[in-house]
Amino acid sequence: MKAVGVPFVKKDAMALVTGKPVYTNDLAPKECLIVKLLRSPHANAMIREIKTDVAMRVPGIEAIYTWKDVPQHRFTTAGQTWPEPSPYDRLILDQHVRFVGDPVAIIAGENEACVERAMKMIKVKYEVLPAVLDPEEALDGPVLVHPEDSWKALCPVGADNKRNLCAQAEDGNGDVEKVLAECDVVVEHTYHVRAAQQAMMETFQTVCFMDMYGRLNVMSSTQIVYHVRRIVSNALGIPKSKIRAFKPRIGGGFGAKQSAVCEVYPAFVTWKTGKPSKIVFTREESQIASSPRHDMAVTVRMGADKEGNIRAIDLYTLSNTGAYGEHGPTTVGLSGHKAIPLYGSAEAYRFRYDVVYTNRMSAGAYRGYGATQGIFAVETSVNELAEKLGMDPMEIRMKNMVKEGQFMPAYYGETANSCALDKCLARVKEMSGWDEKYPRKVMPDGKIRSVGVALAMQGSCISNVDVGSATIKLGEDGVYNMSIAAADMGTGCDTILAQMAAECLDCDLDDIAVSGADTDTSPYDSGSYASSTTYVTGMAVTRASEELKKRIVRQAAKMLKCEVDEVDFDGHIARSDKTGEEVTLAAIGAGAMCGSDIALQVTESHSSPVSPPPYMAGAVEIELDPETGHVEILDYYAVVDCGTVINPNLARVQAEGGIVQGIGMTLYENIQYTEKGQLLNNSFMQYKIPTRMDMGNLHVEFESSYEPTGPFGAKSIGEIVINTPAPALTHAIANATGLWFRELPITSEQIAMGIMENEN
Amino acid sequence: MQISLTLNGKKITEEIADDLLLIDFVRNHGCYSVKRGCETSNCGLCTVFLDEKPVLSCSVLAARADGHKVDTLEGLQEEAEEFGSFIAGQGAEQCGFCNPGMIMNAIALFRENPDPSDDEIREYLAGNLCRCSGYEGQLRGIHDFLEYKRKGGAR
Amino acid sequence: MLKIKQYVKAESLEQAYELNQKKTNRIIGGMLWLKMSTAQIQTAIDLSGLGLDQIEETEDAWKIGCMVSLRDLELHEGLNELSCNMVRESVRSIVGVQFRNLATIGGSIFGRFGFSDVLTCFLALDTEVELYKGGIISLEEFAKMERDNDILVRVIVKKTPGKGSYQSHRNTKTDFPVLAVAADRYGDELKVAVGARPMKAVCLHIPAEQLDACTDLKKFAKELATQVPMGSNMRGSAAYRTHLAEVLIRRALEKITDGGEKNAD
Helix, strand or coil, rough: CCCCCCCCCCCCCHHCCCCCCCCHHCCCCCCCCCEEEECCCCCEEEEEEEEEEHCCCCCCCCECCCCHHCCCEEECCCCCCCCCCEEEEEEECCCCCCCCCEEEEEEEEEEEEHHHHHHHCCCEEEEECCCCHHHHHCCCCCCCCCCCCCCCCCCCCCHHHHCCCEEEEEEEEEEHHHHHCCCCCCEEEEEEEECCCCCCCCCCCEEECCCCCCCEEEECCCCCHHHHHHHHHHHHHHCCHHHHHHHHHCCCCCCHHCHHHCCHHHHHHHHCCCCEEECCCCCHHHHHHCCCCCCCEEEEEEEEEECCCCEEEEEEEEEECCCCCCCCHHHHHHHHHCCCHHHHCCEEEEEEEEEEEEECCCCCCCCCCHHHHHHHHHHHHHHHHHHHHHHHHHHHHHHHHHCCCEECCCCCCCEEEEEECHHHHHHHHHHHHHHHHHEEEECCCCCCCEEEEEEEEEECCCCEEEEEEEEEEEEECCEEEECCCCCCCCCHHHHHHHHHHHHHHHCCCHHEEEECCCCCCCCCCCCCCCCCCHHHHHHHHHHHHHHHHHHHHHHHHHCCCCCCHEEECCCCCEEECCCCEEEHHHHHHHHCCCCCCCCEEEEECCCCCCEEEEEEEEEEEECCCCCCCCEEEEEEEEEEEEECCCCCCHHHEECCCCCHHHHHHHHHHHHCCCCCCCCCCCCCCCCCCCCCCCCEEEEEEEECCCCCCCCEEECCCCCCHHHCHHHHHHHHHHHHHCCCCCCCCCCHHHHHHHHHHHHH | EEEEEEEEEEEEECCCCCEEEHHHHHHHHCCCCCCCCCCCCCCCCEEEEEEEEEHHHCCCCCHHHHHCCEEHHCHHHHHHHHHHHHHCCCCCCCCCCCHHHHHHHHHHHHHHHCCCHHHHHHHHHHCCCCCCCCCCHHHHHHHHHHHHCCCCCCC | CCEEEEECCCCCCCHHHHHHHHCCCCCCCCCCCCHHHHEEEEEECCCCCCCCCCCECCCCEEEEEEECCCHHHCCCCCHHHHCCCCCHHHHHCCCCHHHHHHCHHHHHHHHHHCCCCHHHHHHCCCCEECCCCCCEEEEHHHHHCCCCCEEEEEEEEECCCCEEEEEEEEECCCCCEEEEEEEEECCCEEEEEEEECCCCCEEEEEEEEHHCCCCCHHHHHHHHHCCCCCCCCCEHEEEEEEEHHHHHHHHHHHHHHCCCCCCCC
């Protein structure tokens, strides 16, 4: 293959490294209204009075809106296919504020200074209500986060707002209780993952303006232009046809921008005033009022026989969706469905969950999307089980893990058609020097070197739901334009999808110009999430390319005055087998623009009935200081099966970036609330993402299976890569200290104090 | 108040608000490579040179740059392209948002220490956060660049 | 957002001092901490035009102007030779190079911040501060004083030969310390400064002979650690800090009794 499997430089790379103005805030009109939000200082309160008249008199203020000014039908900001599983539980502004940071008023003015001055002059009287902050106390508790009757669930997800319940379900296979009772060894523990932040470098930002047709244009840093159009339509109560949503370059997303966190506010301002406006979240706003990971407590009961055959897994997840239900009903599903199937040979499983509302910031979609939490729990359980059985953790996995061709009852009844997990693990074992290093070695200075291991899986799309599309057209100079609505958020999908098109069309990568995502001009795509872009949109690209090729041949046949099946097209020149006459691609492109009825433009859509999992094995070696509790990561070894690797450089960087995010959530990124529900980790000073001195050396390799349903055999890579660090590090720390830490982040304090306690 | 400074080699004299920050001053002058990523001087996205030294432009009053020399990536396009192509060569630029600040600081590192060790690289660039790349690809890109420089600028 | 009505680049210390007597006026150092506040400042007084960004050597001391950056301290050979690299160790973990090119010793010391590595380090060294009106006093005395409207002009580190070590523990490499310890033995005294308690650093004075006579550094360190009051914050509990103090003091003393080798970790 000429284009697939080649480490091409991203199409936008040089613009990015030379600092060109390509992001939302760089492209905002100069005379934009500045939009800011007054936010609630209370975790649960009713606004009894709100006075804006004095604030309105600040020079430069254009408008101030309160709950009285906004439409009263509820919507969700979750970027999901309609009908969204997430409940319709939000208003643009609500009289009832439900977390510290919930918007109370929208202020728009000609500059930041006047908006900030006016914000201070808005007088609000709150009736402060008791708040429910602990998810354990939420279900059927005395405090209701959403008592209102206008709350609405579009899908049957087991939600009941009068019980603080955002979703609830149970499924299973076989008799879990019976099998567990028969097991020689059972481990049972609860594992807690907090609401870690995506912390992409570009905060949430949106610019809005009216165009010459009287339509609302929403330029946003988003992964989901089509969903943004619907969300803005729902929020403002205006037709979707009146809205255009598009994105420029995005400064990182990781799922954060799969929710319309900030779009509705400037959209409302511009719709009301007719003037361009922009909102640029501060880092503090991005930390306290956004769309982080769902805080989940995952309880696993895992049973095995003496030989280490895992026979049953019973998993219960309590997920905290916070004040609003964005992605609440869906993330939780992955905590079971993308963790339990790693051990496909188990005779029985059960998976139950409750998703509850609390008066904390709403959660959203963060890379891994629930699978991260479930895999931390299941993989740590396996490591604890191995310890209890006195088995090597590599061996117990080799014995039990899912293998190619296996039917996966806990994975929506799909079969693992492509799976090289066994090869991944074998290679990780070799790379990491496991046999020499496991479990620990005490160094002369008293520090302890130890290793840990974990497996992971994810999906490659939401089966039967996600839609990817591509439009490809030929231009008169023989080059192509490809239009997509998948969102390149730095991942390089513009380039990767163009590589696939170039492969199909036998042309150079440079001969394909990519544009998107824009609801006015791009074909429909659900957006870049659920790891779906390469797998789903990639298939749309290959199909569109093949169809376009057929049309090119038709046009060529017309020009060469021969039959279609007599044309030999090599990507650059079409030749008639019969006459030997030739016509160039440029000529074909030009030919279609003169007296032609053949459109050299094709749009294809794709949706997949299956979501083939990528697989991964990760091992870490740490050096732990038993006195301070400090964990120094020495080396991280990872081997990924994402099917065919389309662009080795970009796939590798995905893996490396995901691993470091995983390290961050495991060791450093803390979420600490005050008793009043205020988040303390509200800046990069207090929320410590890893620096380049905190992550050790990374070693990433690929063991490719071939996925028959994916483009060129490809599966996904974007999310799975965040899943192994938490269980692998937890394992390494346990191997060093004998202590199992089941709550993230594992701080040096917990380790040092744990060791001391153990010694006493 | 009025200030005069040299921005990317161009002398500018301008009336400014006394509390205008340097980041906003340079962005107002079209230097959009300079990004704001936090309010707490932690991220390094806003790195510019003030009299050749890398500083956080979000934490400097424009008034303080009066009479001084300020450089942003807009004024270092050749170096940005030369070095940046090695970051791109690894796909490590990713979303790109942190790149201008990191590249500014890397240029400062290379000027100070043309042959840094890995530890020196990590320490010098520790104040440049990146959430996409996991840093490892940036390090590979830096290695490649240093190798290219050692060979006298030949690939 | 910080608001500043007027910016004045002081032409003399006297002018700066006079302006600084007004409550709503403020001297700006590196501005890194001040920038995060929502203060409304009438006049911001900048000392950067007064030549105070120099480290001067006299026969018996290093005189560090208040506008000297933390990066300058980090790279200064004389100071680091004198302090067995304690100075470098104390600043190298502070955020990043671009930050340290701005942050000043004057701002760090005058602020007397609880988290301050710089204050902790210089407390252990033989250090005085020169105040514009208050004259020269010991840093330790200054650290205990309430904030006032005087100007910290210079930090003076005496060239007292000694052996020292700076130790800190951080949750990430460039974060504030969970605890910082600077130990320095000079003359007949051992000084142990403990910072990020999380309250302002304090300094213990121990007759050096006690260290010389000590056969059990662990026990010795533990006794010192229990003398330091600790508190809890987001980064750690008081109990953990007491434990860390014991570990870090012991490690520092090991370096000192080991011949005061340059800090290796």
